[in-house]
Amino acid sequence: MAFDYDLFVIGGGSGGVRAARVAAGEHGARVGLAEESRMGGTCVIRGCVPKKLMVFASAYPEAVAEAREYGWDVTAGGFDWARFRTRLEAELDRLEGAYRNTLKNAGVTVHDARAVIVDPHRVRLASGEEFTAKHILVATGGWPFVPDIPGRELAITSNEMFHLPALPRRALVVGGGYIASEFACILNGLGVEVSQYCRGAQILRGFDDEARGHVANAMQANGIAIHCGTDVMRLEKAASGIRAVATDGSEREFDLVLYATGRRPNTAGLGLEGIGITLGRNGEIPVDAYSQTAVPSVFAVGDVTGRINLTPVAIREGHAFADTVFGAKPTTFDHQLVASAVFTQPEMGTVGLSEEAAREREPIEVYATAFRPMRTLFAGKQDRVLMKLIVSRATRKVLGCHIVAPEAGEMIQLAAIAIRMGATKEDFDATCAVHPTMAEELVTMRKPVRTG
Structure with missing residues (x-):
């Protein structure tokens, strides 16, 4: 059977782009890629990159204070969020363009549309157009999860954090993981009054106890009000903001409520179950060491597999997949001893x-x-x-x-x-x-x- 493509990639994030580029540019495969949103995925558009730039921005007030102690006659004026956001959005546009050029230079055909899997060798775009492919790679990443509580529509997720019209005066960050803790520090550094609700006994579950306790103590010393053993029961519209009714009996008002209670694999509606792939309990795609699913022609890399949700891991998985399938060089990625950083303060x-x-x-x-x-x-x-x-x-x-x-x-x-x-x-x-x-x-x- 003649296929339209040797490989069709669903998802234009770090893992999918690396796999497509290597398969086409280094191994000569005919590759198509579909992305329904912006090229670059979570990391570039709504994750690591804009978050790290916000981390940098939030650290300057403390740097100015230190400079005074070192003899510099400096003062910090007000933070111009609109100016920063404009520069941030321009940088994200530049990076998205770089990703597109990388794919173009490698010979990858990009389709700016949602794609779903019709059968083990066929995908359908939102336009109705269909393509056949010898291999299909799912690299659709993850998506923020907000629990089904009353008033959930009043909250935002990390996806919207980089596009706020203005900074709030009071913010509630719900969650105890690294995304929640990082944004709590960012907002605090930008002058926002921050509270953080965490269901567990301590933030940053899964990390070394002594280390995460050290981080929590420092965050509290910097003015962040961390409430462990606390969750939100419901959110309500209030005259001066959003009222959060918590499990500890408190009712507090905030101007912004950010939910960072976890991310789930972005697999809904992709057609995976219809071709015989049974998803995991959180929607993840089970794969073997070579990122192959139960359907031999379908592979998956990155956060969608629920292995390690880190951009460099997705990149290495995507590269290993391309070398294995198109480079005649069976390659796996060792998920042991993967270093990580939490950009708290x-x-x-x-x-x-x-x-x-x-x-x-x-x-x-x-x-x-x-x-x-x-x-x-x-x-x-x-x-x-x-x-x-x-x-x-x-x-x-x-x-x-x-x-x-x-x-x-x-x-x-x-x-x-x-x-x-x-x-x-x-x-x-x-x-x-x-x-x-x-x-x-x-x-x-x-x-x-x-x-x-």
Whole structure:
């Protein structure tokens, strides 16, 4: 059978674009790609990139305050949200154009329309146009989830955060994950009065307990009101804003309510069940190590699979898929030891096992130190950073590294290389310190603070 395309990709985010580019540009495949919204997906348009730019913007008031302590005669004026938003939207337009040019230069045919799967080798666009393909790749990402509570229409999600007409005076962030915590810090840094409701006993569930506790303490010290063990029962329109009625019995009014209670795979209405693919409990697409579904011609990468919801992971999965199917080079991506960063203030970087997970697996040693860093100590601030290593007592390998500090994301990337190579605690000890830096503490901790 002659197909219209060798590969048809549904979704123009990081994973789908990488797969399409490599399949077409490096392996010579005939590739079509359909995207119903903006090219670039969650990361570029409504996630990592605009969020990180907002993180940068929110850090300047503190930087100005520090500058005064260092002798600079500076003051911060008011924050011009409209000016920032205009620059932000222009940057997103530029990035979207770059993604389109990348696909065009690789020879990928782009269809600006929603696509659904008709059968294992056929897709249909919203226009009614149909195409056949030898292989179909689903890379439609995730979508914010808002629980079905009364008044849910009064809330917004992270999708809308970058397009607010104006900054609120009072904001409620609902959720305890990294997206909720990051936006709580962003809004707080931009001068908004922020409350954060979290159902769990602590924010950032799944991360190392000591590290997430360190982040929570710093957030509270910076003025964010974190309410753990608290959820919203309903939202109501009030004369001066939105009233949130909570499970702790409180009723508070806010100008903005942001729900960041999780994301779900964006699989609804794609036609997957109709071709024999049984979705997981949250709508994720089950795949094997090569990203292949139960239907041999259909593959899936990125957040839609529910494996690890990180942009670099989706990119690596997409690249591995293209090399496997079109490059005659079977390739899998190892989902172990994937480093990540949480862009709260302060940042948290982590790779490997938490203390709790490692303790359940084998006997360990814990090396940790918390201290006031030189830069802010001089400025009279009380903030502290945390450096932590989890070490196997049997093999001496470093099983996990957790950093809470300014620029922790930059530090954890480098630590991840050593840990992935199997570095032992003695390898860290044998590495000469770079002085004076915060990161030198990673190679100067000699005695464990805990064993288990």
